[in-house]
Amino acid sequence: MSLGVAMAVLCSSVTEQWTCAPGSPESSLPFCQRKLGFNARANDLMSRLNTTEKIKLWGNSYPSSPYIERFNMKQWSLDHTCIHGLNKEVDVTIFAHAIAQGASFDRDLVARISNATAIEARILAYKNYARTSGSNQASTLSCDGGPLANSAHDPRWGRISETYGEDPYVIQQIGVTAMRSLQNQIPVPGSPDEDYFMATRQVTRHYLGYHQASPDLGPFSAIMNLTQRSLADSYLPTYATYQRPEQGNADGIMCAETLVNGIPSCVSQVMLKDLLRNEWKSDALIQTDCCDSVSKINNPFHWNGITTDYEAVQVTVNAGVQVYYGYKGHEYMADLADMLQNGTVSMDTLNSAAARVIKSQMKLGLFDTYSEDFPFRNETLDWSLLNSKKHRDLARESAAKSTVLLKNDGDFLPISPGSFNNVAVIGPFANCTTCMLHSYTGTPSAFTTIFEGIANRTHATYSLGSNASCAKVTDNSCWKSPGIEADAIQEAVSVAKEADLTILVIGLGAKWEAEGHDRVNMTLPGIQQALQDAVTAVSKKLVIVLMSAGGVDVDESKASSLVYAPYGGEEGGSGLADVLFGDVNPSAKLPVTFYKQSWADVMNSNISTTIPFFDLELGLGRTHRYVTPDSVKYGFGFGLSYT
Numbered sequence: 001m002s003l004g005v006a007m008a009v010l011c012s013s014v015t016e017q018w019t020c021a022p023g024s025p026e027s028s029l030p031f032c033q034r035k036l037g038f039n040a041r042a043n044d045l046m047s048r049l050n051t052t053e054k055i056k057l058w059g060n061s062y063p064s065s066p067y068i069e070r071f072n073m074k075q076w077s078l079d080h081t082c083i084h085g086l087n088k089e090v091d092v093t094i095f096a097h098a099i100a101q102g103a104s105f106d107r108d109l110v111a112r113i114s115n116a117t118a119i120e121a122r123i124l125a126y127k128n129y130a131r132t133s134g135s136n137q138a139s140t141l142s143c144d145g146g147p148l149a150n151s152a153h154d155p156r157w158g159r160i161s162e163t164y165g166e167d168p169y170v171i172q173q174i175g176v177t178a179m180r181s182l183q184n185q186i187p188v189p190g191s192p193d194e195d196y197f198m199a200t201r202q203v204t205r206h207y208l209g210y211h212q213a214s215p216d217l218g219p220f221s222a223i224m225n226l227t228q229r230s231l232a233d234s235y236l237p238t239y240a241t242y243q244r245p246e247q248g249n250a251d252g253i254m255c256a257e258t259l260v261n262g263i264p265s266c267v268s269q270v271m272l273k274d275l276l277r278n279e280w281k282s283d284a285l286i287q288t289d290c291c292d293s294v295s296k297i298n299n300p301f302h303w304n305g306i307t308t309d310y311e312a313v314q315v316t317v318n319a320g321v322q323v324y325y326g327y328k329g330h331e332y333m334a335d336l337a338d339m340l341q342n343g344t345v346s347m348d349t350l351n352s353a354a355a356r357v358i359k360s361q362m363k364l365g366l367f368d369t370y371s372e373d374f375p376f377r378n379e380t381l382d383w384s385l386l387n388s389k390k391h392r393d394l395a396r397e398s399a400a401k402s403t404v405l406l407k408n409d410g411d412f413l414p415i416s417p418g419s420f421n422n423v424a425v426i427g428p429f430a431n432c433t434t435c436m437l438h439s440y441t442g443t444p445s446a447f448t449t450i451f452e453g454i455a456n457r458t459h460a461t462y463s464l465g466s467n468a469s470c471a472k473v474t475d476n477s478c479w480k481s482p483g484i485e486a487d488a489i490q491e492a493v494s495v496a497k498e499a500d501l502t503i504l505v506i507g508l509g510a511k512w513e514a515e516g517h518d519r520v521n522m523t524l525p526g527i528q529q530a531l532q533d534a535v536t537a538v539s540k541k542l543v544i545v546l547m548s549a550g551g552v553d554v555d556e557s558k559a560s561s562l563v564y565a566p567y568g569g570e571e572g573g574s575g576l577a578d579v580l581f582g583d584v585n586p587s588a589k590l591p592v593t594f595y596k597q598s599w600a601d602v603m604n605s606n607i608s609t610t611i612p613f614f615d616l617e618l619g620l621g622r623t624h625r626y627v628t629p630d631s632v633k634y635g636f637g638f639g640l641s642y643t
Contacts, residue, residue, distance in 0.1 A: 019072040021370035026072060031358075032367065037193035041367070042358040045071065046351055051340065054354040058317070059324045059333040062290060064139065065357075073358075074129075074366050078287065078325055081145025081440040082117050082182055082200060083162065084569060089140065089442040092120050093391040096575070097438050097567040098148060099549040100402035102164035102591035107177040109401055114181030116391050118199040123386045126378045141364050144287065144325060145440055146182070146202030146250060147175040149238040150210050152550065152592050153622045156600065158517040159210065161438045161549035161567055165591025166623045166636060168234060172241040179204075179248040186375045198363045199376055203252035204242045206289055208235055208260050208271060209614065222258045222296075224614045234616060236275070243282035251360055253284045255321060257293040264297045267319045277320075285322050285356050292326030310335045317345050322353035387445050392571055396448075399568030399575020405561070405586040405640040412560035413543070414582030414642060415458070415501070423460040424499035425451040426492045426535055427506045428528065429547040431462050436572035438549070439514045444570035450505050450545065453573030457581050461499065465492035465531045485527060493534050502539035503580075506532060506554070507547030520604050522553040522597045522633075545576065551594030553633050564590065582642065589639035593624050599631035 018024070020032035030036060031045035046054070048071065056066045064077035081087045084101070085094040095101075095113045104110070121140040128139045151171055152160040164174040184199035209224050226235065242248035253276065255266035265271060266288055276282050288294055297303050297312035306312055309328070313335045316324075324332050339345035361367065365374050385391060405413065429435050431451040437444075451462045466485045496502045506528045512519050524532065532554070536542060542559040546552055549566050556562040568575050578584040599620050606619060621627040624636035 018370040019074065020367045024072065034188070034368065034371070035190060035192070037191050038188075038195045038359050038362045039193055039355075042355045042362060045073075045358050046355040049354060051337070051347075051350075054350050055333045055336050055340075057354045057357045058322065058350065059329040059336060062325055062327060062329055074361070075139070076142050076361060076364070076366070077139045078142050078144040078203070078323070079290075080121075080140055080143045082114075082121065082143035082202065083145065083147060083178065083440070084113070085117055085444075086121055086124065086140055086442045087145065087440045089120075089124055091387050091445045092124070092442045093117075093387045093395055094437050094441055094444045094570045095395045096398035096402045096569045096572070097161045097549070098164055099152070099161045099591060100398065100566040100568060101178075102170060102174055103402040103404055103564075103566055103588040104398070105170070105174075105589055105591075106401055106587075107173060109398060110174055110177045111181040112394060113398055114178045115184065116385070116394055118182050118184055119381065120386055120391070121200050122376050123381055123383055126381070140200075142201050142203075142252075142360070143182070144203045144205075144252070144254060144290070146204055146252070147178045147242065147248075148205050149175065149242050150206060151234070151238070151623070153234070153616055155522065155550045155592065155595050155622075156519050156603075157210070157550070158513045158519070159439075159515050160513060160592065162440065162515075163549075166593060167591075167625075168238050170591065172238050175238065176241055176248040179242060179250055183249070183251065185249065189373050196363065197365050197368075197375055198251065201251040201360055201364060203254050203287065204239060204248070204250045204284070205254045206256035206258070206265075207239055207253050207276075208265050209256050209258040222256075223301075224258055224260045226261060226614060230616065240275070240280050243276060243280045243284055245281055250282075250284055251363060252287060253282070254287055254289050254325075255293055257289050257296050259301050259303070262303075264293070264301060264303050266293045266316050266321050267297065267303070269319065272320045283356075285360050286320055287323035287325045288316070288321055290326045292324070292328060294324060294326065294332065295328065310338075314339055314344050317349060317353075322356050392444075392446075395444075395569045396571035396574045396578070399565075399572045400578040400584040401575075402566060402568060402588050403576055403579045403584075403586055404564040404566075404588045404590055404638075405579070405642075406564055406590075406634055406638070407556055407559065407562035408640055408642075409560050411642070412541070413563075413580060415580055417458070417581070420458065420500040420541075422499045422501075423454060423458055424463065424492075424495045424502045424539075425454050425460050425505065426463045426465045426496060426502060427504050427531065427545075428464060428466055429507050429509065429545075430503075430505040431464070435509050435547065436568050436570065438510055438567040447570050448573040450503075450565075450573040450576055453575075453577030454503065454580065456574075457577055461495050463492040463495040464488055465504075465535070466527045489531050489534050492531060493538055496535045497538045499540070501541045501543065502535060503543045503545060504532060504535055504539075504559075505545045505547060507545075508550070508552065509547065513549055519550075520600065522551065522595050522600045524552060524554060543580070549592075551590075551592055551633065553595065553597045585642045586639065587641060589637045590634055591636070593622075593627055593632055593636045594634035595627070595631055596633050599627075 185196040433447040
């Protein structure tokens with residue numbers, strides 16, 4: 001029996017448990033009547049919930065909301081990201097990361113990646129539903145980690161891999177394409193309110209600004225003091241594009257752990273009402289960031305004299321935040337119950353929040369999955385697509401189309417078949433698997449490493465060279481000390497000596513750039529620098545492959561070619577090999593500026609005084625729009641091809 005048939009049989013055994021299915025206890029109630037529209041249906045169901053159930057919808061969302069058994073309301077989990085495949089899941093397809101998709105400048109590619117991810121999300125939702133007897137049906141459908149609206153405006157920031165690059169317009173174009181394709185909105189037949197079903201729901205992150213960067217990039221860099229020009233030019237346009245109904249129409253938005261011009265993002269009436277609701281006409285479900293943007297209103301902000309989390313909860317709920325997403329849900333739900341009792345939060349406010357949560361669940365079809373006109377029914381899905389060859393081929397394409405050729409002296413690349421008898425593939429990223437996936441990722445069933453991709457084309461020998469590890473990722477000593485891996489480096493030198501061509505695969509990885517892992521230098525970590533120096537000295541011909549999201553100031557003067565390969569996903573090795581051996585003509589361009597180390601030296605020396613983390617124009621400037629030209633190693637949008 002095939003996977004598709006087996007799972008269809010398994011799901012059919014619990015069909016009677018679908019909410020609103022014919023014959024179910026709920027089917028005759030108004031919230032199950034399709035002719036009423038989602039707003040009326042959501043309000044009807046909300047009115048039937050007791051206060052405790054409504055509070056749970058507000059605050060019991062991590063990692064998933066409660067199963068409200070008396071109305072058969074399914075659990076749904078907000079704790080997923082969907083930007084390059086499904087995180088936290090096993091045997092799913094993992095595509096090139098967001099920064100790589102930005103490097104492709106290819107909206108069609110991004111749309112196909114997003115469509116494939118949405119299909120796998122639906123398949124896994126039915127699979128989980130069957131496994132849990134119907135209570136946890138929406139586990140992969142709500143992505144609090146939707147397309148990132150933040151830009152990679154500072155190369156030291158650790159979360160560049162999650163972004164589409166540094167340019168607001170490019171982010172808008174790529175991000176809206178991903179948003180629309182992931183949600184895949186399809187009109188509900190006969191709806192009086194122009195309702196639509198969604199394949200998945202996406203949440204825009206982070207409104208406004210980032211999670212705080214590490215202290216190495218300045219004293220609590222979530223405190224943002226921005227001019228109106230900076231807001232209008234660099235920040236707000238992307239959020240507006242993601243949220244406007246005629247553009248991205250994201251179903252959710254996450255208020256950030258930031259203080260913008262003296263007001264917390266999760267309290268700001270300008271952001272949550274004037275802009276989001278009134279100007280952009282978005283009815284998105286507003287949720288907090290994890291973990292968590294509520295407590296930071298108390299500490300460290302102490303905004304408006306607030307000294308307790310209790311007060312922070314009160315102002316957040318009254319400001320219009322409809323879901324608390326974080327670790328303190330049980331504590332905050334008790335606080336909210338007390339506020340309802342003493343009148344500092346009104347029942348109308350809670351009712352509005354609960355109804356909006358239910359509306360999102362209805363958009364996902366959690367009350368109409370049984371219906372023959374529901375577009376994402378189990379019976380209409382091809383279960384064989386889950387981590388299928390078709391999707392793995394797309395992952396390979398995403399890796400190839402995001403590979404940027406930065407240097408190619410004498411048209412050294414592509415490598416002609418048979419032109420080298422022995423190719424050495426060296427470096428800590430040459431034969432690793434999860435390094436190609438980077439952050440917020442699931443686990444595919446198979447990988448093709450860079451070494452394997454090359455070895456499939458020609459005779460090749462692998463050497464690790466160095467593990468490149470540090471106790472603290474932002475510790476300057478990591479960039480200065482070669483470490484104690486002399487034996488590994490010597491082995492790499494021996495392999496390079498015997499080779500006709502050396503391909504050195506170096507970079508950063510999640511140890512140096514990820515959430516909470518910022519860096520203070522543009523150069524390679526010291527261990528890898530020692531490896532590069534040693535291997536370069538003995539290589540007959542040298543190609544350097546740089547695996548990173550942010551730019552790295554490497555010395556490529558003795559290399560024939562330099563290639564930027566940003567976290568290509570499960571088929572990163574195959575995709576890169578397609579470019580190196582000429583099957584694919586490189587078309588990608590840099591989505592970020594590559595800065596010289598001299599830029600970091602100046603900017604780091606002024607972190608806590610004259611150059612705030614969020615101001616793009618001060619100091620030597622940030623992004624291609626403001627950077628001082630002599631600070632640039634390779635510019636935004638740069639990339640060579642073979643033709």
